[in-house]
Amino acid sequence: MSGIVLSSSVRQNLLSLQSTADLLATTQNRLSTGKSVNSALDNPTNFFTAQSLDNRASDINNLLDGIANGVQVLQAANTGITSLQKLIDSAKSIANQALQTTVGYSSKSNVSTTIAGATASDLRGTTTYASSTASSNVLYSGAAGGTTAAASTTKLGGVSGVLTGAVTQDNAGTPANISGTTLIYGASGALTTQATTKFADGDTFSVNGKTVTVKAATAPTAASLIGGTTGVLGNVVTDTSGNSTVYLNATTTVGDFVNAFDLASGTQTATITSTAGTAAFAQTAGQTASSITGGQISLQSTTGADLVLTGKADALKALGLTASVGSGTATVQANRTTGTGTLSSLLQTNSTLNVNGHVISFKDGNAPAAANVPAGSGVAGNLVTDGSGNSTVYLGGATAADLLKAIDLATGVQSASNASGTATVTTTTGQIASSINSSGQLKISTGVNADLAITGTGNALSAFGLAGNTGTASAFTAARSAGTGGINGKSLTFSSFNGGTAVNVTFGDGTNGTVKTLDQLNTQLQANNLSATIDANGLLTISSTNDYASSTLGSAAAGGAIGGTLTSSLTFSTASSPVADNVAQTTRANLVSQYNNILNQIDTTSQDSSFNGVNLLNGDQLKLVFDETGKSNLNITGVTYNSKGLGLASLTSGVDFIDNSATNKVLSNLNAASSTLRSEASSLGSNLSVVQVRQDFNKSLINVLQTGSSNLTLADTNTEAANSQALSTRQSIAVSALSLANQSQQSVLQLLR
Template identity: 75%
Template sequence: MSGIVLSASVRQNLLSLQSTADLLATTQNRLSTGKSVNSALDNPTNFFTAQSLDNRASDINNLLDGIANGVQVLQAANTGLTSLQKLIDSAKSIANQALQTTVGYSSKSSVSTTIAGATAADLRGTTSFASAVANSNVLYSGAAGGVTAATSGATLGGISGSDTGTVINAATTAAKLLNGAAAGDANAGVAAGDTLTVNGKTVTFAAGDVPTTIPTGLTQVAASAGVTTGNVFTDTSGNVTVYLGSTTKASIGDVLTAVDLASGTQSNVAGTLTLNAGQTASTVTGGGALKLQSTTGSDLSVTGKADILKALGLTSATGAGNVTATAARTTSSTTVSSLVSSGSTLNVDGHVITFKDAPTPSAASLGATQGVSGNVVTDGNGNSTVYLQNGTISDVLKAIDFATGVQTFTLNGSGSGTLATASGQTASSINTSGQLKISTGVNADLSITGTGNALSVFGLAGNTGTASAFTAARTSGVGGIAGKTLTFTSFNGGTAVNVTFGDGTNGTVKTLDQLNSQLQANNLAATIDANGQLTITASNDYASSTIGSTAAGGAIGGTLTSALTFTTASTPVQDVVAQSARANLVSQYNNILNQIDTTSVDSSFNGVNLLNGDQLKLVFDETGKSSLNITGVTYNSKGLGLAALSVGVDFIDNAATNRVLTNLNSASSTLRSEASALGSNLSVVQIRQDFNKNLINVLQTGSSNLTLADTNVEAANSQALSTRQSIAVSALSLANTSQQSVLQLLR
């Protein structure tokens, strides 16, 4: 072949044809493979980069199967959790049936005690009390300085005071006329209808002579030598009428008698003018002046026209207006230092003691419902009147004792009666310091209020003398529970109880509802019957427990147990029918637990069970650096904290049932929590699964971008190269023909 000689044109055409054939072969290869880079010779950089991308995509693609299996493992576990939750709900239903069945005991543990007189509205009952002693502030006698302690004999009234007016006439005597013109007459100018007011009573001057018949409502005051001329009448209310007279004129003595009758210095006793004991009658002095006397029980107050009182020498004022002349009592060593005002009262435990300026009435003068003891008139029901003209501290203490019931006065219907100190009581007294030692009695706590100045006089107005009441409590005795405390230690985990019985305020307990409100937190309840028997019973939840037992607690204590005795706690008695029903529910419950165990074992996929303690590891990238470890749980009955129940132990009462429900609720919460965790993990796995799929597509797309051929371009190239090849063949043919022509010439 070396002997063949080619012309330049032929050689050139052959080379061109060869080059076109190579390009055409390359183009056809690209069109057939679809790639522009088929080997490292085509484009080393793109080839090896694309190969790396394809390899990574292949590696990740190989992981997708494992991820898909992991998803199914999680789905299987989630299915198991759903089934377990339904089984737990079924177990709850069984426990709730136990709660709705009859209490498993025909009688529950209880303790009881009887409180005399107790009711549901007031548990305190009838309390027996002992009398206590309450001391007043110190009472002083009326001695100078007022510092001598008073005694029981100190009088409540003072020393009678007097008001001596100016001399009317040196020759005036009680017998001189009131309106006369002769020497010694008063010439008082008193007219019919004029009045004087004496200590609230009215002295009326009337025209005419003393009537021959006694006016309605009036009682004639008979004459008493040297005191009255008999022109004076008094009514039963103490109001007085002085008849001025036409034949027998009214005298100055009649005025003195009228003032004494109105003030209480003298009395009309069965038509006889009588000087009351311890009093001093009003008189005319040797100098001719009127000397008006107060009683020992009240200061004297005489009010009338100024002209009348001036004519009587009792004032220097003149005119038709009223003026007042007074005569004040005084104190002494035999009286209290502060004198009681007439009309003052003491209210002792709802009974009224009235202080009155009058002589103590005789027994014979009293009605059948009244009686007199000393200087005290009582109605036998605790209400009394103390008469100030002769009354003493001793009389006040007696009146207080009548009110409190410490002393009694049994009336006999004739004004007299029998005085006695109640059994077990001590009469009130006054000690050497001058303090009233008042016995409260047992009927009520002592409460003394007053009007007028009685409280302060007897030292009952407190240290400052301004207190409005004097109080003292009795001593509570056995039988009542006011102020007593009842305690229970914690019963079956409840809140220990400290109950103080009282009036229902400040945390104290009075009613049954209030007691139950406090017992409820300690799993106890109370009832009371018509006989006052208070029974404390275990609640339905703890019907199987014995109050005060070592296992349950609820031991009784407190000050109440010193006053009342509780029975020994009774033992609960089982209800056979109810317990049989509850035992059947125990069996049903245990069957549910067996299903929980088998369900947890069956919740596997491809040999992996996340509910039976297995672990799942998922790898998400080709390097193994991105992975997820899911630790399984053991969710059989024990793993969920559920234990098989025992007949006679579980479901026997509501508390036992509630404990099972508590465990079931805890198991349900555990399942929900695990379901949430599995759901979260499943979401992560599915997200990574989708990510890997997308990443494979990205890698493969990137690889294709580096190696794939553009079919449009390559097709055009193929067409062009075919044309080029055809032209090259033609050219070669022409070149060869040219050479043949030269050879033809040589022939």
């Protein structure tokens, strides 16, 4: 072609067309491929970088299939675990049916003994007691100094009090001339004429609750009182209770009133002869009669009660007993005192002691004669007892010994046999009578019939040192000592029975850890798998619980050997062997068969929980690779969750489910298997979560890589389309320019034609 000569303009146009055609071809190639870089020639850096990204995306994409299969393997294992859990629950239901079925034994192993008098509320039974001794506070006598200890002979009453009146005058005005024979009123030998108006018909005097009545009349004759309950002496008519009537007339003397006052206070005693209607007055034994000496009246109290005399003031003044005047009443008093032979605290008359429900009353005066005591009662010294523990102590001569005797009669330490009004008191066999020691303390025997409980009225508790250290206690109590017999204080032991807690029971009142009731006993036996019952005859039976109905008490295998001090006083039967209930055991054997069928299902389910040949419940392993280098991976080690792998073994009829203990062992294994499945389900869930996260991550990473590659190679179609249009236009223009450039040559051609 070198022989062809083209003009410069033509050549320039040809070059332009060639360049445009090249650019147009490149633009059309980009539009057709969608890429701006189609080969290394286009952009080596971008081409090879994009190719590297595409290759990595392709490698990761190839891993997604394996990851997806791994997800299905995990889901298959999880499905298997769910099914296994349901089978475990079915097995639990069968075991619970066994627990709810009648216990497999008609009788369980037990030991028994009979406790006389024992009941469910008090297992101790009939207990005998020994008497104990309770001490009062120290009692002192009334001797000077206040430190002399009281003794058994110390009197309970006091020293008689004396009320000495003023010197009175007779009508002659002689102050000291009156005596017991002095008339109350008259011309001579009488009290001062003023006394005439001081005593009147209907006047009354009250002496310690007894009544002395004045009646203006001639005293009745003795004959008129025959067969009655009163008798007459002088101008006084009296009964045997201390109530009197003084007949006021010309012969009534001061002595009549003094005698009447003494009869009321008890310092004198009237003996009535009903067949004669007469009365005889005599000084009461141990008391001092009132007297008139030197014109003065000296009224005496008894040793058992203060003297309290109330009457018309003018009348008492006429007798020289008060300075009060008028027709109103006045009260004069003679108080007892203490002395060497009495207690330092005076006992108030009519005080009482209540000893174990029996009443001891303290009365003024002396004990009545045997002929005068109530029917069925008897007198013994200074007390009267009804033979049932109730007594009346008479303070006229009563001593500390009488007090102790009365207490012993109430507690049963002593007993009284009454006959013809006389009580014969004897100490109960085996008992020791109460006493007072050299220190002045009452040593009171409680007796064996009941614990000692003493309350009182008046000042009896404090006077006898029974009101406590402060002197304000309202009761005095003391407990008996538990004697032989019964099981109080005895212990009962059982060694550990079937792994339970060994028992050491002490029988008592239910406090401080001791056992009294059947409920308390069962509370302590429960921890050692034992229970107790008692029947109406006091038969105490201790047997195994339903959980261990197949075990024998005291056997080498089960334990539960019996011992303690109780076994030395009571004989326990030899432990019996349990007796099987055939019907119940047949039912339990059927449940064993059902349970074993469930285990077979567990085995087959675990074997079937596979995907694509991988079974994580049958010991297989799963390895998942997450990146193209193989450095990021997850190894999941499978487990063997057939029945053996879950710790479950086939049951044997006659051995398993035979009692609640055997059943509970199976339930315990099932619960452990259930926990194992839950733990593995949690582990699988965690692994599945990891795999799914990596699966999603890889998908996203592939998209990132592919996007990056595209960003390096993809063309901008809008730009390339514009370029194509521009190049087409340029090409058209170049063709036109080439045509113009060739026109000169065409002109020459025309010339040649």
